[in-house]
Amino acid sequence: MAGKKDTIFVCAECGYESPKWMGQCICGAWNSFYEERAQARSKAGAGKASGGGTVRRGGADGAFSGPGRPVPLRTVASGQADRIDTNIGELNRVLGGGIAKGTLTLIAGEPGIGKSTLILQAAIGLARQELTVLYVSGEESGEQIRMRADRVTNDIPGRVLMLAETNIDAIADTVAELHPDFLIIDSIQTMYTDEITSAAGGVSQIRVCTDVLMHIGKQRGIPVFIVAHITKAGELAGPKIIEHLVDCVLSFSGDKSRDLRLLTASKNRFGTTSEIGAFEMRENGLAEITDLSGALLDGFSGQTEGTIATAAYEGTRPLLMELQALTAHTNAGFPARTSLGADRARLGMILAVLEKKAGLNLSSFDVYVNVVGGVRPEGTSIDLAAALAVWSSAKGIAIPAGTIAIGEIGLAGEIRGVRHADRIAAEAVKLGFTRLILPEKNIKMKTPQGLRLCGAATLQEAIAALL
Ligand code: TYD
Numbered sequence: 001m002a003g004k005k006d007t008i009f010v011c012a013e014c015g016y017e018s019p020k021w022m023g024q025c026i027c028g029a030w031n032s033f034y035e036e037r038a039q040a041r042s043k044a045g046a047g048k049a050s051g052g053g054t055v056r057r058g059g060a061d062g063a064f065s066g067p068g069r070p071v072p073l074r075t076v077a078s079g080q081a082d083r084i085d086t087n088i089g090e091l092n093r094v095l096g097g098g099i100a101k102g103t104l105t106l107i108a109g110e111p112g113i114g115k116s117t118l119i120l121q122a123a124i125g126l127a128r129q130e131l132t133v134l135y136v137s138g139e140e141s142g143e144q145i146r147m148r149a150d151r152v153t154n155d156i157p158g159r160v161l162m163l164a165e166t167n168i169d170a171i172a173d174t175v176a177e178l179h180p181d182f183l184i185i186d187s188i189q190t191m192y193t194d195e196i197t198s199a200a201g202g203v204s205q206i207r208v209c210t211d212v213l214m215h216i217g218k219q220r221g222i223p224v225f226i227v228a229h230i231t232k233a234g235e236l237a238g239p240k241i242i243e244h245l246v247d248c249v250l251s252f253s254g255d256k257s258r259d260l261r262l263l264t265a266s267k268n269r270f271g272t273t274s275e276i277g278a279f280e281m282r283e284n285g286l287a288e289i290t291d292l293s294g295a296l297l298d299g300f301s302g303q304t305e306g307t308i309a310t311a312a313y314e315g316t317r318p319l320l321m322e323l324q325a326l327t328a329h330t331n332a333g334f335p336a337r338t339s340l341g342a343d344r345a346r347l348g349m350i351l352a353v354l355e356k357k358a359g360l361n362l363s364s365f366d367v368y369v370n371v372v373g374g375v376r377p378e379g380t381s382i383d384l385a386a387a388l389a390v391w392s393s394a395k396g397i398a399i400p401a402g403t404i405a406i407g408e409i410g411l412a413g414e415i416r417g418v419r420h421a422d423r424i425a426a427e428a429v430k431l432g433f434t435r436l437i438l439p440e441k442n443i444k445m446k447t448p449q450g451l452r453l454c455g456a457a458t459l460q461e462a463i464a465a466l467l
């Protein structure tokens with residue numbers, strides 16, 4: 001690949017390698033090539049190859065020694081039992097039931113969102129179980145971390161060890177000497193290796209340092225948490241390519257002007273990516289929110305044009321939320337379609353169905369849709385609520401209080417069934433809703449006390465049911 005040349009160029013988006021710099025990569029990304037020293041890379045690359053090809057779940061040193069030899073799959077130890085409880089239920093849930101041994105987890109989020117706090121609370125939780133945690137900080141001094149720790153606990157366990165260091169090779173030496181049970185790197189953007197000359201935080205540094213960390217984790221079977229900052233646009237600052245190297249990519253998000261923080265996984269080799277962890281940032285650290293629906297609907301009363309409650313079944317629990325829509329006369333020639341939390345392509349489809357099946361022409365209207373609280377529900381069960389909210393805003397008709405709507409909308413205007421409608425219904429009653437508009441298909445369930453079920457087979461029927 002690199003040939004005899006000293007440097008190669010690598011695309012930060014897809015990892016494509018080229019002997020020459022290119023303005024646009026074959027993956028379509030512009031200006032994404034960065035220069036890397038071929039020597040340093042081949043060394044790091046060698047580590048990557050062996051890591052990728054061996055039995056990850058075994059986690060033992062043996063997995064890396066000598067040339068790979070096939071073993072019967074049934075004799076390979078399953079890592080499933082080896083979960084480590086972080087003592088933070090919401091974090092365990094998003095990870096898929098605790099931390100699997102020898103895994104690399106990336107925690108990404110905007111500066112100031114609370115990554116260091118979350119990770120420190122996890123460190124404290126682990127240390128309370130007699131596990132030694134090495135917290136390496138390249139951003140803050142020991143005093144600063146001590147101050148944070150004092151906010152979240154008045155009894156810092158002795159097994160939380162703190163190291164202010166940015167040289168990844170020195171960190172590797174410390175780990176070899178100390179044999180911690182857990183390693184935390186805060187943040188990857190501050191780490192560097194002497195092997196390559198570029199500055200810390202650069203794409204090549206981040207990549208090589210992540211390689212070193214992966215080696216440490218897999219070789220010693222210890223879990224590693226890596227903190228990474230992301231830019232406002234929500235991208236990992238620098239390399240998207242390290243997402244491929246790690247087992248789990250978690251993102252920690254929220255509106256900094258509010259206290260709600262959400263933890264989601266965009267990649268998880270050891271669990272689903274549909275679980276949501278919820279926290280509240282308090283004076284004394286992050287507190288778990290077990291009733292996320294209640295928190296998301298806090299202050300919601302309905303009875304406003306364009307506002308409705310809806311629900312999705314995320315991971316292992318129903319999640320109720322508020323959805324808002326606004327239609328306004330467009331000033332530009334081309335009407336805007338803006339969506340926060342709901343899929344933009346689906347919104348386009350829903351608007352087309354509204355026009356065709358409900359006679360609602362929005363071609364000279366801008367449409368805004370927002371799922372309140374910063375959640376981004378994965379499934380399609382919020383389709384119907386989005387349609388009804390847009391309809392309500394466009395018609396200037398408020399949706400009656402106590403109403404919640406779920407259902408997927410098909411291109412023919414039909415309302416398709418949703419998963420676990422019965423559990424959504426049960427949750428709706430708990431939160432005080434009195435009427436559920438749902439797919440006709442889902443109506444055969446035990447009606448929870450206090451909730452009226454309105455089945456709708458088509459969008460027109462749902463609109464009729466609304467009034
Ligand atoms: P921090 O964990 O430093 O964020 P990050 O590592 O993602 O940059 O936390 C940032 C904010 O959280 C900071 O503005 C102070 C606030 N905070 C609290 O409100 N309560 C607390 O107990 C702690 C530790 C922090």
Ligand code: MG
Nearest residue numbers: 115116139186
């Ligand atoms: Mg921090």
